[in-house]
Amino acid sequence: MNKGEVKKYFFVLLMIIFVSQIFVVSGCKKDKDKIEIPKNLPIHEERPSPQNQEVVDQIVSSFPSPVEVAAIIKDMEVPFSKKYLADPGIIDNYDINFKKAFGLGILSADLGYLNVYERTTLIVEYLSSIKRLADDLRVGQFFDFQAFKRLATSNENLDSLVFLSVNSFSNMNQYLQENARGNLSLLMVTGVWLEGLYLMTQVYKEHPNDRLRELIGDQKAIFTILYQGLKLYKDDDYFKKILDEFKKIDKIYSQITITYEKVKTPQQTKTQSGIPVYEQQERSVINITDQQINDIITITEQVRNKLINL
Amino acid sequence: MKRIAFITTLLAGLLFIIAPYKAHAQCKQQMVYACATKGKSIYLRDFNTKLRSSKQHERSARWTVVLNKDAHYRFNLCTPEGYEDKVIMTLYDSQHPEKTNPYGSTYDLKTGQHSDSFDFICRKSGMYYISIRLKEGVKIKKTCAVGILSFVGSTH
Numbered sequence: 001m002n003k004g005e006v007k008k009y010f011f012v013l014l015m016i017i018f019v020s021q022i023f024v025v026s027g028c029k030k031d032k033d034k035i036e037i038p039k040n041l042p043i044h045e046e047r048p049s050p051q052n053q054e055v056v057d058q059i060v061s062s063f064p065s066p067v068e069v070a071a072i073i074k075d076m077e078v079p080f081s082k083k084y085l086a087d088p089g090i091i092d093n094y095d096i097n098f099k100k101a102f103g104l105g106i107l108s109a110d111l112g113y114l115n116v117y118e119r120t121t122l123i124v125e126y127l128s129s130i131k132r133l134a135d136d137l138r139v140g141q142f143f144d145f146q147a148f149k150r151l152a153t154s155n156e157n158l159d160s161l162v163f164l165s166v167n168s169f170s171n172m173n174q175y176l177q178e179n180a181r182g183n184l185s186l187l188m189v190t191g192v193w194l195e196g197l198y199l200m201t202q203v204y205k206e207h208p209n210d211r212l213r214e215l216i217g218d219q220k221a222i223f224t225i226l227y228q229g230l231k232l233y234k235d236d237d238y239f240k241k242i243l244d245e246f247k248k249i250d251k252i253y254s255q256i257t258i259t260y261e262k263v264k265t266p267q268q269t270k271t272q273s274g275i276p277v278y279e280q281q282e283r284s285v286i287n288i289t290d291q292q293i294n295d296i297i298t299i300t301e302q303v304r305n306k307l308i309n310l
Numbered sequence: 311m312k313r314i315a316f317i318t319t320l321l322a323g324l325l326f327i328i329a330p331y332k333a334h335a336q337c338k339q340q341m342v343y344a345c346a347t348k349g350k351s352i353y354l355r356d357f358n359t360k361l362r363s364s365k366q367h368e369r370s371a372r373w374t375v376v377l378n379k380d381a382h383y384r385f386n387l388c389t390p391e392g393y394e395d396k397v398i399m400t401l402y403d404s405q406h407p408e409k410t411n412p413y414g415s416t417y418d419l420k421t422g423q424h425s426d427s428f429d430f431i432c433r434k435s436g437m438y439y440i441s442i443r444l445k446e447g448v449k450i451k452k453t454c455a456v457g458i459l460s461f462v463g464s465t466h
Contacts, residue, residue, distance in 0.1 A: 062374035062437055065354040071461045072381065116352065159347045166353060167342075211380060211466040218379045218435040225376070225437065263433060275384070276428045278401075278414035283433035284379055 056182040059229040060173055063189040064222075065166050066105075067112035069196035073203055076211065080117040084202045085110045086195065088129035090308055097137055098238040099310060101184040104133040105191020106308055108169050113199065115162045123152040123161070134172060137184060142171040183239075186229055190242065193226055198304040201297040216296055217286035220253040241310060245303040252295045257287045336360050337388070337454040345388035349427075351460035354383075361397065361444050362452045370443030375459065377432040382462040386427040387416045387442070389455045395424045396448045397455045400441045408441055417445065431465055 086106050094100045107130050114123050127148050134140040144164065151161045169188075176185040197219055204212045227246055233239035260282050269277045336358045346353040359371035377383060387399040402412035414428045442455050 058374055062376050064376050064378065067352060068354055068378065068381075068461060071352045071354075072378065072464055075461075075464045159353070160343075163343060163346050163353050166355065167339075167346075170355065211464060214379065214466075215435075221435045222376055260434065271429060274425075276414070276418070276425060277431065278428060279431040280413065280433040284435065 053177075053180060053182045055232060056186050056229055057177050059225055060177060060182060060185040060189050063193065063226075064196070065112070066108040066169055066192045066196075067116055067162055067166055069109070069199055070113040070116040072215065073113075073199065073212075074116050076203075076207070076209065078203050078207050080119060082119075082122065084199050085113065086308055088126050091129045091133055093309070094133070096238065097184060098187055098236075100133045100136050101187035102191045102242075102307065104130060104137065104172075105188040105193075106195045107133070107191075108165075108188070109192045109195035109199070111165055112162075115158065115165050118158050120152045120161075124149055127152070137172075137176075139172040139175055142175060143168045183233055183236075186233075187242075190226060190230065193222065194300075194304050194307065197223075197300050201300045204293070205297055213288065213293060214286045216293060217256050217288040218258070218284060220256050220258060220286075221284075223249060223253055238310075242307060245307055248299050248303060249296075252292060252299060256292055259285045259287065261285055337390075337456040341388060341390075341454075342456050342458075345386055345456050346458050346460070349384065349386065349460065351384045351462045353458060353460050355459045357399075357440055357442060357457035357459070358454070359442055359456075360452060360454050361442070361450075363444055363449045364451070370441055372439055372441045374437050375440050376437055377430075377435065379432055379435045380464055380466045381432050382465050383430045383432060384427060384458075384460045384462050385414065385416075385430065385440070386458040386460070387455065388426070388458070390453055393450070393453050393455070394426065396445055396450065397453070398424075398441075398443055398445055399455075399457045400443075401428075401430055401438055402441070403436075403438050408439070413438070429462060 088107060088110075091100070091103050091107075094103050107126055111123065111126050111130060114126060127145060131140060131143055131145045134143045148161070148164055151157060151164065169192075173185045173188060176182060176188075197216070200212060200216050200219075204216060223246075227243075227250060230239060230243055230246065234243055263279070263281050263283050265279050265281070267278060267281060269279070271277055342356050342358060346356060355375065357371070357373050360368065361370070362368040385399060385401060387397065389397050398415060398417040400408050400412045400415040400417075402408040406413050414430045416425050416428060417423075418425075440457060440459075442457050444450070
């Protein structure tokens with residue numbers, strides 16, 4: 001091959017690389033995972049250490065979905081009530097990203113409740129606030145507001161609405177974790193969990209039942225995991241305020257004991273449609289007094305109302 | 311010689327185009343959506359992964375998941391057509407190990423039968439593991455799999 005031919009093929013190779021990069025770059029524009037994170041984040045959003053990040057990632061990725069508590073409550077045939085929900089207008093007071101992440105968790109849990117109860121007219125109001133918070137946290141690209149609005153107003157396909165809601169939340173969380181902003185993810189799941197506990201306790205006040213009582217007591221297991229995660233950031237002012245409030249919840253939960261006993265049921269049965277059903281052979285027994293459940297109700301209400309208004 | 315140079319150039323260029331996309335081989339959103347909405351239970355979470363038999367660490371994926379006491383959950387596994395009996399989804403923890411005594415699985419160790427879903431009635435709140443892995447001995451270039459966790463109802 002002479003010098004001219006080598007040059008010719010080198011030129012062809014360069015052209016292919018150039019054209020491929022145009023495709024890659026234009027593809028990236030559509031790829032929601034490729035949004036650039038500014039190098040200088042605000043002081044309130046310091047990046048967690050890699051060790052903390054790993055622990056936090058595991059906590060965040062394992063946490064229950066924002067619709068789960070609502071699904072359990074609806075399954076108990078408890079009627080819908082708007083009074084359990086936070087005012088979507090609270091976000092006007094959120095001036096730092098930590099508050100916004102926490103608020104995003106609170107409102108996502110409320111959105112889950114509205115979705116499960118199919119309250120489509122209220123959904124749009126909550127969606128607007130969630131969208132604003134998500135945009136401020138630079139995760140708004142995972143939130144297809146128009147699709148949400150279309151589904152909510154058409155009053156059709158509520159399965160899709162739940163899917164979109166849960167999926168957007170987990171994509172936002174995953175993106176924050178992958179970009180070393182796991183502390184914001186932790187605040188989001190903290191908001192979801194606290195609003196879920198608030199919902200359970202408020203419902204219990206009006207519709208007391210054994211299932212809910214046990215579930216509230218059993219939140220000790222989940223609270224312990226979350227509390228340990230939050231402690232990793234105890235040096236930060238905002239986390240410190242949350243921890244100060246969570247100490248009050250911890251004080252009550254530390255009095256509740258959980259024991260375990262064997263269950264005598266067949267391990268595997270089948271549903272009518274032939275799906276194998278496995279039942280756990282060990283169950284937890286929650287030892288909780290009336291005084292303790294009342295304390296949890298009171299403290300949860302105080303803590304939740306204080307934190308959403310910080 | 312010219313032909314070899316031309317083919318080499320073309321292959322190098324194509325490799326350059328394809329390479330960035332190879333890293334993302336999880337199932338597409340349409341498949342996740344179809345899998346999540348195929349039953350009457352309420353969708354809670356998905357576990358989406360790529361699988362490859364050539365690399366040991368890509369034969370399986372694992373997630374932690376917090377489950378609530380007295381909840382009846384459903385786990386659905388969806389794979390591209392033709393891979394139904396090659397991928398297994400399992401629910402386990404340290405006391406109920408994945409390979410010997412899991413809580414539930416889409417593959418029945420005793421009968422050797424596959425199912426695309428299983429239900430789990432949780433009796434203690436806590437953290438559990440979900441794995442999606444290629445069945446022992448399966449050799450494939452690559453595929454994807456998505457697991458769906460959904461809520462069926464309460465049991466008390």
